[in-house]
Amino acid sequence: MGERQLMTGNEAMAEGAIRAGCRAYFGYPITPQNEILEYMAAHLPAVGGAFVQAESEVAAINMCYGAAAAGVRTMTSSSSPGISLKLEGISYLAGADLPCLIVNVMRGGPGLGNIAPAQGDYFQATKGGGHGDYRLIVLAPSTAQEGAELAGLAFDLADRYRVPAMILADGMLGQMMEPVALPEPRDPATLPPKPWALTGAKGRAPNYIASFALDPRDLRELNRRRHERYREIAARETRWEELATEDAEVLLVAYGTMGRIAKTVARQARRQGLRVGLLRPITLWPFPYARIRELAGRVRAVLTLELSSGQMWEDVRLAVEGRCATPFYGEMGGVVPTPDEILAEVTRLA
Amino acid sequence: MPKTETMAQVFSRPRSLTEKKFTYCPGCDHGLLTRILATAIDKLGVGERTVIVAPVGCAVFAYEWFRCDGIQAAHGRAAAVATGLKRANPELVVVTYQGDGDLAAIGTAETIHAANRGEAITVIFVNNQIYGMTGGQMAPTTLEGQHTTSSPGGRDVRATGHPMRVAEMIATLAAPRYVTRQSLHDPKHVALTTKAVEKALRYQVEGKGYSLVEVLATCPTGWKTSPTTAHDHVRDVVARAFPLGDLVDRG
Numbered sequence: 001m002g003e004r005q006l007m008t009g010n011e012a013m014a015e016g017a018i019r020a021g022c023r024a025y026f027g028y029p030i031t032p033q034n035e036i037l038e039y040m041a042a043h044l045p046a047v048g049g050a051f052v053q054a055e056s057e058v059a060a061i062n063m064c065y066g067a068a069a070a071g072v073r074t075m076t077s078s079s080s081p082g083i084s085l086k087l088e089g090i091s092y093l094a095g096a097d098l099p100c101l102i103v104n105v106m107r108g109g110p111g112l113g114n115i116a117p118a119q120g121d122y123f124q125a126t127k128g129g130g131h132g133d134y135r136l137i138v139l140a141p142s143t144a145q146e147g148a149e150l151a152g153l154a155f156d157l158a159d160r161y162r163v164p165a166m167i168l169a170d171g172m173l174g175q176m177m178e179p180v181a182l183p184e185p186r187d188p189a190t191l192p193p194k195p196w197a198l199t200g201a202k203g204r205a206p207n208y209i210a211s212f213a214l215d216p217r218d219l220r221e222l223n224r225r226r227h228e229r230y231r232e233i234a235a236r237e238t239r240w241e242e243l244a245t246e247d248a249e250v251l252l253v254a255y256g257t258m259g260r261i262a263k264t265v266a267r268q269a270r271r272q273g274l275r276v277g278l279l280r281p282i283t284l285w286p287f288p289y290a291r292i293r294e295l296a297g298r299v300r301a302v303l304t305l306e307l308s309s310g311q312m313w314e315d316v317r318l319a320v321e322g323r324c325a326t327p328f329y330g331e332m333g334g335v336v337p338t339p340d341e342i343l344a345e346v347t348r349l350a
Numbered sequence: 351m352p353k354t355e356t357m358a359q360v361f362s363r364p365r366s367l368t369e370k371k372f373t374y375c376p377g378c379d380h381g382l383l384t385r386i387l388a389t390a391i392d393k394l395g396v397g398e399r400t401v402i403v404a405p406v407g408c409a410v411f412a413y414e415w416f417r418c419d420g421i422q423a424a425h426g427r428a429a430a431v432a433t434g435l436k437r438a439n440p441e442l443v444v445v446t447y448q449g450d451g452d453l454a455a456i457g458t459a460e461t462i463h464a465a466n467r468g469e470a471i472t473v474i475f476v477n478n479q480i481y482g483m484t485g486g487q488m489a490p491t492t493l494e495g496q497h498t499t500s501s502p503g504g505r506d507v508r509a510t511g512h513p514m515r516v517a518e519m520i521a522t523l524a525a526p527r528y529v530t531r532q533s534l535h536d537p538k539h540v541a542l543t544t545k546a547v548e549k550a551l552r553y554q555v556e557g558k559g560y561s562l563v564e565v566l567a568t569c570p571t572g573w574k575t576s577p578t579t580a581h582d583h584v585r586d587v588v589a590r591a592f593p594l595g596d597l598v599d600r601g
Contacts, residue, residue: 024437059463063431209421
C-alpha cells in the first residue's frame with residue numbers, strides 16, 4: 001500500500017480503479033455516485049485514459065462493451081435506477097465474455113426512490129438482473145479502503161475469468177470520507193495479454209466478439225463453458241470476513257454498510273457478555289454458502305441484517321437449510337438503523 | 351482464376367470479405383453495400399486495423415463477413431459500442447453498419463450523440479424503410495401510405511409520424527465531417543455510393559472525424575415486389591422523399 005489520503009468511498013473506488021489500470025470510463029450523472037464520474041473526469045485523462053460523459057446509462061454501458069472488446073480495462077458507475085438501464089448491456093457483456101467493472105452505489109427504491117443508502121439491488125446484482133442465464137462477480141466493500149482494494153480485485157477477477165464484475169456499494173459508503181491507504185499504481189502494459197481482443201486482425205485471423213449463436217446446441221455449449229467458469233469462480237474466489245465466530249451462539253450476517261454496523265453491534269454485544277459473531281460476505285456472488293452452513297451447525301440463530309426487505313436473507317436460508325433459526329432484521333427506503341436498535345434485536349436472540 | 355492468353359481476372363471477391371455466405375434474401379441491396387464497404391477497406395489498405403460493428407437486424411452477421419475484427423452490438427447501440435472501441439484504441443478504424451430500425455428508432459440517442467461528439471467513426475446507414483429481419487414492420491423511415499405488417503392500412507402520418515430524414519438531422523450538428531445520402535438503384539448510383547463510402551472511411555483514416563453515409567436500399571421481400579421493380583421504386587418514389595447528395599462535407 002502507498003500513500004494515505006482522506007477520500008470519499010466514491011473517490012476511493014475511482015482511484016482504486018485507475019491504479020488497477022482502468023483506462024476507459026463511461027458514465028452518467030446520478031446521485032449518490034457523481035463523485036466517481038467527476039473523479040474520473042479530473043484524473044483519468046492525466047494517465048492517458050478515455051473519459052466520456054455519455055448521453056445515457058444505456059450508452060455508457062455499451063461504450064464499456066466496446067472498450068472492453070478493445071482489450072482495455074474499462075468501467076462504468078451508477079446508482080440503482082441507472083443500473084436498471086444498464087442491464088441490457090450487462091447481459092451482452094456477460095454473453096460476449098467481456099470483462100469490465102460496474103459500480104452500483106445503491107440508493108432507496110424501487111422507481112426513483114430516494115438518494116439515501118439502501119441495499120435493495122441485491123437480487124438484481126446477484127441473481128442475473130438482465131436477461132439470460134448469467135452471473136456477475138459481485139463484490140461488497142464496507143469501507144472506503146476496501147472500496148479502493150476491491151476495485152483492483154474486480155478487474156483482476158473479471159479479466160481472469162472473462163466475467164463482468166460489479167461492486168455493490170451504497171450511498172453511505174460512497175459519500176463517507178475516510179483515510180485510505182492507496183494501492184500501488186499498476187502499468188496497464190504489464191497486465192496479462194488479451195489475445196481475444198479487437199486490436200486489428202494483423203498477422204492473425206480476425207477476432208469476433210458476439211453473444212449471438214442461432215443454433216441452440218451452439219448456444220448451449222457457450223453457456224455450458226461459461227457455467228464451468230462460474231463453478232470455478234465459486235470454488236476459488238468466495239471471500240468473506242469473520243469476527244468472533246469461534247464460540248458464537250448468534251451469528252450475524254451482513255454486507256456493505258450494514259456489515260460495518262454489524263461489526264459495531266457484535267463488539268458491543270461481546271462487551272455485554274453475549275456470544276455474538278459476524279460473517280460479512282465480501283463476495284455476494286459467489287456467496288459463502290459453505291462457511292455459513294458450517295457455522296449454522298454450531299449456533300442457535302443466524303440473524304441476517306440488510307438495508308432491504310430480506311434479499312440476501314434468501315441466500316442465508318439456502319445456506320443454513322434449517323440447521324438453526326434464521327431471523328431477519330432489515331430497513332427499507334434509505335433508513336439506516338443505529339447499532340443500538342440492532343443490538344436490542346440481538347439481545348432478544350442471545 | 352488462372353490467367354490464360356485470352357482471359358484475365360478482372361473481378362473478384364474483395365480481400366476484406368471472408369468466404370462466409372451472406373444471409374440476405376436474393377435481390378436485396380445489403381449484399382451490394384457490404385461488398386462496397388469491403389472494397390473501400392481494401393482500397394484504403396486498413397483491413398488490419400478495422401473493426402466492424404454489426405447491428406441487430408438483417409446485417410446481424412456482418413461481423414463475420416469481413417476479414418477484419420468484428421463485434422455484434424445490442425439493438426441500436428452500435429454508435430456507443432463504436433465510441434468505446436475508438437476511445438479505447440484510437441488506432442482502430444471503426445465502422446458501424448446499421449439499418450433504419452436499429453439506427454433511427456431504438457438507437458436514436460446513441461446515433462445523434464456519437465455524431466454530436468464527432469466520434470471519429472464511420473456510420474453506414476441502410477435506409478430500406480422497413481424492419482426486414484422481423485418480417486416487414488413499419489420503420490421510422492417508412493413512407494407515407496406505405497403498407498407494412500404493422501401499418502396494414504398504409505402509414506398514417508397523423509398517428510405514426512412522418513418518414514424521418516436522418517441525414518438531414520445529423521447535418522444540423524456542428525461536429526460531423528461528412529454526411530451524405532446515396533442510393534443503389536442503378537449503376538451510376540452504385541458508383542456514387544462506392545465513392546461516398548470510400549470518402550467516409552478516408553476521413554476517419556485521416557483523423558478528420560465522424561461520417562454518416564445513408565444509403566437508400568431495397569427490401570424486395572419486405573416490400574413484396576421484385577428486385578427490379580424495387581429499384582424503380584427507389585428511383586421514382588423513395589429518392590423524392592429522401593433527396594440524394596452530400597449534406598455536409600467539411601473535408
